[in-house]
Each structure stands twice: as structure tokens, then as C-alpha cells.
Amino acid sequence: MEILDQGKGELFVDPDPDKLRGFFRGKNRKLIDKCMTLKDAVDKFVNNGDYLGIGGFGANRTPIAACHEILRQGKKNLGFAGHTATHDMQILSAGEAYDRIDVAYVVGLEARGLSSCSRKYLESGKVKITEWTNYSLTVRLQAAAMGVPYLPARNIMGTDTFNYSAAKMAECPFTGKKLALLPALSPDVSFIHVHEADMYGNARFKGIATSDIDLAKASKRLIITCERLISNDEIRRDPSSTKIPYFLVDAVCEVPYGAYPGTMPYEYFSDEEHIKEWMSTEKDPDAFKEFLDRNIYNVKDNDGYIMENGGLKKMQKLRRKEFLFKEED
Amino acid sequence: MEILDQGKGELFVDPDPDKLRGFFRGKNRKLIDKCMTLKDAVDKFVNNGDYLGIGGFGANRTPIAACHEILRQGKKNLGFAGHTATHDMQILSAGEAYDRIDVAYVVGLEARGLSSCSRKYLESGKVKITEWTNYSLTVRLQAAAMGVPYLPARNIMGTDTFNYSAAKMAECPFTGKKLALLPALSPDVSFIHVHEADMYGNARFKGIATSDIDLAKASKRLIITCERLISNDEIRRDPSSTKIPYFLVDAVCEVPYGAYPGTMPYEYFSDEEHIKEWMSTEKDPDAFKEFLDRNIYNVKDNDGYIMENGGLKKMQKLRRKEFLFKEED
Amino acid sequence: MADYNMMEMMISVASRELENGATVGVGTGAPCAAAMLAQKMASPELIIMFEAGGISPELPEMPISVGDSRTFHKALMAGSMGDIMESCSRGFVDYTFLGGAQIDMYGNLNSTVIGDHANPKVRLPGSGGANDFASFCWRMMVMTPQDARRFVEKVDFMTTPGWLEGGDSRAESGLPLDAGPYKIITNMAVMDFEPVSKRMRIISVNPGYSLQDIQDNCGFELLKADKIVETQAPTEEELRILREEVDPYGYVIGR
């Protein structure tokens, strides 16, 4: 296959589908109880140096509690798929947890502005960066999900995004058109936050899927955090609603408000005041250290974080905001 | 791109994504009332010579009423995606409606045996045949859905299925592995049967999806037949349940029992007696002609077909069978 | 010894290959019966997948179609064909059972045409999902009557890959590594494949048959394992479950 061009970015994950098959061949397919604390799940399934995937989009249905736990356990030298990584990226940057990143969207928090903490860490020279786009990372996950080493796409060509990616370009043998070939991306470990899961890992969520279905399929190990555990009977009552089947899943962690301070659709809206506090505090190193201690390092788990930030009363308020109820206060 | 091998089958549909883009650019995106009779929809959107896609799998959630209407209107020289085509294939063969076919699974009706009508027509020399597999046809639809001219896969290599397909084989530039390259398949017109749709074409169904999401995206023109029309308010109440967005859809036809005599999950089970009648009658040309006249050519529409075969009483019985109620009679 | 027929024998033997906690991609008929029997015997946690999208249903009865309502009755997931085939492609599915009108010494299968492709004597259904399952699932098995017209020197059309031309040919073909035909289960014997040549090899003989019977009903020369045992006939328990619970109407076992 003649390669017309290729990006000079580093490819952080081997796209060999036979190696992935070998790994999945050994994965337990039994219906076993996978419930554990998030602390145990991170301890057991996240190794220093692993390549990490984080579900959701921006700060929406994003497993924020998992990012906190990664910091608490001091995980280091991770690779990271920066697929519209906003507040999750900010947390992982605060902990300098990763040292290489596939960039689609990072540093920014969309309409909320840029994170100085994420920016400084990326500018520090401590992080290897390969450039992509949101959809090209989606397609890379999809390639791994399909068990093929690459998929073709028609974006990124002609740009520096291509030049600093690890994509290749070749002619289509059917049409003669140039295509960008995007290598499969299979994270070592990923976290996805959902509304409901059973003890085996059968999981479902409502609202937009972003790229979580492919992320779930592509990941070697997968940890589900969920707002609520549900019974296996309930999963079997409505199999059309299952989005992630149990055999992809290694751990199920019931973490209510696990996407806070982001939005969990149909549950709670984002806590914009708290995110604003993050954005302003991170500019002052001392204040930021104290802030991180108070919110992450010195709390035991996500319950502690929620209590630190207004507890259930605040959650009720964010629920009212999610449902567009008029504010009472 | 160096081609290591290629099938000698004919490629019936141009996989050029820019031509497809040009077509879709001109497609109306407005929310307009697309409700019409199935007769009008077939008349308006199916042209002789078109390449046809049929949703569902086997005789499950399959738009059988649409196949009947294609016969009633005497459509000819169609291309056909034989993607686990069972009773739909049997009907279209009875009408000799197609003259070229991409074969994944044809002739058979799964556990019910082989259709002599389908077999005879394929053996007649009147039909051009290119070989594929169920998943490779799915991947071909997925390529068209993604707007790329091909997708790679790791099946079909090494077999006559490859040799009689229109696939090509090339090395993966990332891993050196051989891959089958499957060209995009974009039917000119497709039919998908669903539980519910609104007047604009926003459609939803329950149970397995088979390959209908990609079929919907890949098809230039798409006709939805549905068990029930629902309001747009109901679609907007639960946007997570929409499986096919309106802008893919050209016509919405309310056709209760539109999958009969096949199964419509959560609605009615297949009418095995009637299918058995098909299978035995088709062996006798005279009896078969009378059978087709009675069930298809001499009835006005699907209501007529249902009335001919036991009417609502029979449908109630098949509903009880779907829900595994004990038989009363 | 219990009285049993050919289908009951093959289904019982096949069911024992499916260890607890494995995944199996099945079609309708005998493969589904074997998987159901396995679940009710030694492998309650066997996970059944149907190619049209059903994952691990509580099967209330034998499905008529691999996409009918039964295939996702109280299932863990009613997904898509892509969901299933992608799982197979990624190496999540351990076993599959396939069939065909012809099989050769490397386990290649024909379900497309008898005769020439352009002018066939008999046009058959084609691959369906068979080629896909055989390409992707780790271990492909076949249940089929032993018959020289079926076990042929060369299949008229290679629909579905076995070990291709034997040796390393499958590994070189581009198909996923280390997957391929595993056991061939007939009314007379169980065969596996000799590891180097990848040729079909008798490993056990069913009660009432001789090695000669098996070779007489095969169109190519069968290898013989160093140690050939007698196949365990269906047990009383297997037959009871098969007849009473798995297939009470005899759709597959024909009783």
C-alpha cells in the first residue's frame, strides 16, 4: 500500500488487532459480581503508564469522581485520549497524571474559557502531544471496536492537524480518492459514567451517547461508574435499553453524583459556580494547592467531595436546574 | 495503494462518496408532512432499475408489505441487497423484480428450509450475482453511512466468497496485515419497518437493530413503514429513543401489520402456517400463481392481505404467541 | 444404553464442548439446541449470542430465526448485528457452530452452490453469517451427518474458511490469527485437526461405528489420532433435558 503522506506525531497505542484479540480472549465472560468501591477499582485496574480513556463529552456525563480517585492514588505517566477533555483534563493536569496525550480538544472548557492549569502543564514540555480531532478520535476508537487496525476518513487532510498526527494518507483503490487512514485506538483502561448498571456491568444511559459505545468496545479494561445500581431483572426486562454489555466491563462502582460538577442529563445540571472557582483558583498556585487538598486529596471519596460542596441540598438545586425549574432562592 | 488480490464479482453501486454527498446536498431538510400511502410511496420513490435495500433480518421487522407493493406495481430490473433476505427475497423472486443481487444469505428461510421459488429464479441465469456475507454487507452499508468509499475488515479473505465478491485486498500500512477492503454500498431506495414514526419521519423501534441504522444512513431515498404514527411531541419527549432522524426519510407510511407474516417484536409473532403455505405452494406453478393473485396481485393493499389471512382475529392470535401466552384453541 | 437418534447424539457431544463461562455464536436448529443443553448441564453460565443482535437471552423455546423475538427474550442486550460481529472480530467469542452442504479435509465449508457458480446445479443460501463467524470466532465446530457426498476432496465453492489449504495458509491469508476449525461432530465420529498439516483427524468413534465406517463415508483420507477413544453416548440426563426442556416439540431432534 503506497503511503502518500503521514503525520509525524507519535502513535501511543499499538493498533495490532491480533494482540487486542489475544487480550480479549483471556477476559472473563462469566456473570460475576463486579461491584466494588471506586477506590478499589482504580487500585486494581489502573496501572502507572496505562493509556486512559474517559467517557462523556466535555463536562457532561463524565466520570469526574474517577479522575479524582486517580489523583488521590497518585497514578502517573498515563497516556490520555483528549477527546473533548475539559474538566477531566483540568483535574488530570492538576495531578500531572499523564505524560502523553492524543489531543482533540483540551485546555478549554468550551464557553467557560481556558484552564490555566491544563495550559501550563501542556506548555511545560513534560507532555508528548499528538494532534487529532474529535471525530478522528471517535473513528480511531471505532476501528478498535471493529477489530481492524485502521479506518479511513475524509477529514484532517491538508492541515497541520494531519502533519502532527500519526495518521497516514493513501489512495482509495475503488475511487482513486485520497483518504486519511486513522489507526485503531484501544485504551488500556477507560471509565464511563452512566445512569444505571447491574452488578455484572450491563449498563444503560439516556441522552446523547457521544462516543461512549465505541470507547467501551475499544477499551481493554472498562470501569463503569453509575448513579444507581439496578437489578439484573430490570436489565432483562428491557434489553433494548442496554448500551454496554457486561462482558466489556471489569468493575461496577455505584457513585451517585459521579459526574459532578459536570452535568448528568435527567439528573443534575453542572455546578457553574464551582467550576468558576476551579478556573479562578488554579491561577494562584498556593490557593490551588489548598483547593485541591480540600476537594480531592483530603477527602475520602466522592461523597466527601459532594459534602464539601453543598451536599444533597446543592444536588437538589442542580436537579431543579437540570429540569429548568425556576430558582427559588 | 497496491492491491494484493480482488474479487471478480460485479460492483453494482458506485462507492464514490462525493457523488453521494452531491445527492444528499439536494435532499430537503425541512420538517414536512411525509405521510402517504405505501402505494404512493412505491410509485413515487421506486424506479425500475433502482438498487433496493430492505430492513430487518430474515422475516423479523421486515417491510413485507412494501415487497408486496413492489410486485403489485410491477417494478423491474431492481438491484437487491440480499442481507439475510428470506421471505422478502421469496416475494421479490416470485415477481422477478430484481436482476442483480449482492448475496449474503438468500434462498433459505432459516430453520424453515429453502424456497424453491427463490432458488429457481437464481438458477435461471436471469440474475447477476455477487457474493458477500452478512457482516460484510453491514460493513459496506456502514462505509456509505460514514461517507467513505470503503472500510477494511478481516473476514472473507482466503475464500471463494472473496473471489466472487467485489472486494479488494491490501496490506495495512500500520501493521502489515492483509485486510479485505469492502466498498461502500448506498442503495437508491430502501424500506425499513418500525414500531413508531412521526409525520416527518423520526422513527423508533424496539428490540434488535440488525443493520437498519446504517441502512437508513446509507440509502439515498428511505421509506419508513410503521405500525403506528405518533406525534412529534412524543418524539421530542424522549429523543434518546429516536433511532432514525427525519432528514434521512422521504416517506412515512402507516402500515399496521406491515411485517406480517414475519415477526414484529413486541407486537406479533410470525404466522408459520402461512409461511409454510408459501413454501409448499410455490412448488406448483399453477397453484402458486393463484396463491400470489389471491394474496398480492388481487388485493388492494396490506389491509386486504391481512383480511385474506384471518384478519384481526389472526393478528390477536399472533400477538398472544409473541407474548408466549398459552394457546386457547 | 439409552435409545437415541443421530441428532441427539451430535447435539449431546457438541454440548459438552461448551465449557462454563464461554461465549458461543449460534444459529437456529442443532447449534442452538447444543448451547441450550450445555446451559442446562455443566455450563449454566454459557453465553449465547445471535448474529442479528441478541445477547444472552433466557430462551423460552427454540428460535425459528436468529433474529426472532426469542433471541432477545429477557436478554442482557438487544443490540445490532454490528455489536455481535464486532465482538467476534475483537476476539470475544470462543465458539461457533456451522454447517454446509460440503466440507473438505481442512474444514472449509460450502453453502453457496453445488456445481459451477455461474450455472449451478443447486443454488444454496450463501454465507449468511457463517464466513463471518468462522473468520472471527476462536473455535469453529461443525455438526453434520457423515456422508461421502458431504465430506469431499474439494468443495465446489469455499464459502466459509476452515484451515484453507492447510499448514500455515490460514495464518498467511489475512484472517485473524489462531482462530479456526476445532471439532467436527458427526453421527459416526468426532474429528479434530492435526496441528501441523491442519488435516481432519479422527479422535473418537461413536458407539456402533468402526473406523472403517467413518472412512467409507468420507470422500478424502482421514488422519487418525494416536489414541482414539469411544465417544460418550448421550446420557439419560442429557436425553431427558433435550427431549423435555430444550426441544419438546422435536423441531430439531425430530422425535
Place this chain on the structure above:
Amino acid sequence: MADYNMMEMMISVASRELENGATVGVGTGAPCAAAMLAQKMASPELIIMFEAGGISPELPEMPISVGDSRTFHKALMAGSMGDIMESCSRGFVDYTFLGGAQIDMYGNLNSTVIGDHANPKVRLPGSGGANDFASFCWRMMVMTPQDARRFVEKVDFMTTPGWLEGGDSRAESGLPLDAGPYKIITNMAVMDFEPVSKRMRIISVNPGYSLQDIQDNCGFELLKADKIVETQAPTEEELRILREEVDPYGYVIGR
């Protein structure tokens, strides 16, 4: 003439480009405000798509994120990023609005780094969905303040494709044919692209500015259309809807 600010001007001008019945892929902020304004003015049937999966919501307020709950509030579909991007790739999406820290005369955009990629002066977010939208959507538009540090001879990093190096270079790149930058809307002017060279060209001048102002605030030479008109300022009706209905809290228009 009504009193208005720069954002209100740009949003009003942008909104008029979105004809009734078109599809537009938008991000948060000004693009979303322009689309919402269009819906409330001449284009009630404008279809808004958000890259994370929301299709045609009834937006109750400005979203904070292109994936927040508002983006699929009473939507026609809450799909996936693949659903949206595949629709773009297949040619179903007519318009998109993008931004960037730098833009050149061919409409190429930089949102990745200022300075060198390995040692940047400023690290920016990267493409996000911008490159994807610009590659796939038929007509890409930009709303940005006119400023010589922003309108540069050469972008430090070409994140997102405009007309690349002009002429036929985009058609030759492999990107989908016939798509590309369409209008650049600033506080001073509206620009399009000269059809052959694909260079940026002034087609209308905003009230209160001269051609010289525009060129003075641009780091490269702008072409001029044969006929240059005055841009229509925001109407009273546009301003009322923008301020009262689209952005009552002034998140974008900053009032």
C-alpha cells in the same frame, strides 16, 4: 440607527446567512446565538445540530457545552457524535460556524498553538470538532473581530482547513469536493472568497468603517469585490429578539 455592539452586529449578519430549511452544525456562544436568532427571524425551520449528538432541540436557553442537556432538550434525536459527524461527512450539513486565534487569506484557522508546536508561546485547545466540521460541511463561516494579529499572512499552525493554499489545492487534498469557507463576518466587514484564487475578498463594509479600516486591521492584502455594499446593521427586531429571547443574560452579547 439602533445602538448595538460588535457581537450583536456579527451575530445578526451571520444569522441572515442561514436560510430556512438549512442545516447548521454549531458550537456554543456566538454561532449558537446566530442560529437561534435565525430561527426566530426568517428561518423557523433551520435545523441545528450539535457535534456531541443533539439534533434539532427546542433550546430553552444558551447551552454552556455542545454536549449539555440543553443541546437535546425536546430534540428530535439524542444521538452520538458519530451520528452527527457521519451526517456531515455524507453531505447533510449545509453550514457551520467556526473560530480561531488566527485566520489566513484562504480561511485556514489556527486553534492549536501560537508559536512552535513543540515549544508553544500559547497552547490552545486544538481542533475539537472544528477540523471535522470544516472538512465536511458545505459552507464554513467564521465570526471574529477584525484584528491584524488575528488575520495573519500565515497561521502558526493550520488546525482547520480553509481553502488551504488557494486555487485548486483543497480539491486536490482529498477533502470532500465543493465544500469550504464561505463567509468571514467581522465587526468591520463581510468577506467571501474570490472563486478562482480562493483569496479572501471584501464584499460588504459595516456601518462606520471604511475599506481602509478593514485593510489596516488585516495582516494580509484583502481583495475587493467589484461591487461592495454596506452591511445591513442589526434591525430593531433582531436586537430585541437577541436581547430578550436568545441571550437575555448577555452570556454572548455581553450586555
